[in-house]
Amino acid sequence: MSDCHSADESPIAIANALGPKQSLVAIVGPPNAGKTTLFNRLTGLRQKVANFPGVTVEHHLGQAKLPGEDREITLVDLPGVYSLSPRSDDERVTRDVLTGKMAGLPRPNSVLLILDSTNLSRHLLLAAPVLSLGLPTLVILNMVDDLRKRHGDLDAAILASELGAPVAMISAAKGEGLEKVWQFLAGTTIVGAPRQVRRVELPVLQDVPSCHKWAGIVGQRADYRAPAPPLWTRRLDSVFLHPIGGPLVFLAVVAAVFQSIFKWAQPLMDAVEKVIAASGAWIGSHLPESAFKSLLIDGIWTGVGAVLVFLPQILLLFLFIGILEDSGYLARAALIADRTMARFGLQGKAFIPLLSAYACAVPAIMSARTIENPRDRLATIFVAPFMTCSARLPVYALLIAAFIPDHEILGRFFGTQALMLLGLYALGFLAAIFTAKLLKSTILKSNRVMFILEMPPYRWPTLRGLGLRLYDRAMVFLRSAGTVILMVAVCLWVLANFPRKADGSAPEIGDSVAGMIGKSIEPAIKPLGFNWKIGIGLITSLAAREVVVGTLATIYGIEGGNDAKPETLQTALKRDLTPAGSVSLMVFFAFALQCMSTLAVVRRETGSWKWPAAQFAYMGFLAYVCSWAAYRIVQWL
């Protein structure tokens, strides 16, 4: 676990951490072959995520402790690829690592090539280019239990001699047959398959048809009998992809995910909020009054806490995505959503990120990883923050309650206030699809949209797999909370607490740097109907949107913290903001990217500050223009 603390480590640091005698083993395989399941089996929690330099491709490094020995082996889990022809980032990275060209990472000592035994005729295609690299390779045939259950079979000994490489038949999900893998890692040769001349020469020309022909001959000689079609998968598909039943199940799943991230996460989020507040108060009570105490409690603790509150929601969402992905339903959902998403220039797989963004843009942007096409992925990441996330709700709730008179429209359950909220949701959605169409017809244009989606057989998700996935995503989020968000929190505290008064105490908010900035930007925000106090709120809400509520409460001098009644803030706001200004402010929050966590995550996922900067500028511009328009229109009405 000692290796889990650090932020995204570069491969260089890892390479230096590798002892001279420690060997590096690469795990290679096509998508859906069970690479990650095997990696998790071998390393458990002793793993960390890292990005290769220059690309957004993520890989995992882990330590595998050899049973009965004191030695450790470093494993690197490479992205899933169908070939080594460097057409995508994933393929280029895999090829560079295997040929020793990846900066900072030594060439692996050996390779674990994992293939799906139920789909061998296709998966063997990858064996030709990997074996011809000349590294010691163990060919692992995964899901052998499934193969046999469906009356398929093959002769591993013959396959090994045909390939000239040892072969292990395993079930990574059940942990069966792993002895051979451990033996290979320990360096002992597997009985019956010494390194030998392969009987079928590897194809000279490594294009797909020749590799396919080669794979066909190898499979035939090894008596490969393809499994019967997966009966349960066919049965389930006839329900999940039924012309009427399919969309109904789809809507039910969407509703369940939606409901859970809003309702079930709420008590957990309240609990986290209480723990943060209580622990902050406890630490505060043990420190003497000082600027340091204020920085620690009001700056760091509260600032990072405001972001940590979203952790339960993020984890719950990833639990759902994990279940959907591991069970195989996510591919079906993407298939159903593709037609609708295609209209906006996006593709079926963008649907889960965009749905997730209604809870929080952070997990949404992280889940865009499932989209392989980099242009589609960037477009999805770019538009996700337009979806009405839950942090906007407190802001909307405050302003709607204060300014929008509640008249009944459709009986008791639907009034003008609900209509306003619905309108804000629609506004965000429309901005997202408008932006997606704009991007996909300009800078992210892909000439001919290629959508290829493999439909994996349905499988039961394993608790182990789900648990490791949640752990992994939580660490990624906490790392960004620990770095960028911490930094921004400290900056915002400095802005609100300096310059100090003559006696060294904190200034009134209006006299602080934040107040001065608020006043100096007043001419710029005046056309939107905002005064300098709202301006300060816009600055502090860069931490997280809902922070603006707390800031406004402070500015309007409502003392007493928790005892403050919401009505007081509403009354105070009504004095300073016209109804037109309130609508303008809501529109501003619907569009502007007021969220440092999102910026930090977009930077991490796209590999540079270029995209988050462009996103921040674009959304800010749109927010300004639309707020101004909204202000004018409401005034005119």
Place this chain on the structure above:
Amino acid sequence: MQLVVNNSQPQTLLDLRAGESGLLEAIDLPEDHATRLMEMGFLPGTIVTPGCTAPGGCPRVFRVGGSEVAIRCETAACMRITRTI
């Protein structure tokens, strides 16, 4: 790609009905897209069978070489076949 003399109307994967299957002859797409499809099993000379369809008729799932792969209709329309039974 290979040239096939076919007297009947040129047919594509889109023309396959449920229960039929076709022999893939050529992929009329730019090379990188064709390669990607071949990696997924769509090699000229293999048998392709239609599977499920998304509601609305597109994208469509095809069974090829032991796996099920979904592609959009515009892609399927660029893949020529001869019909087998």
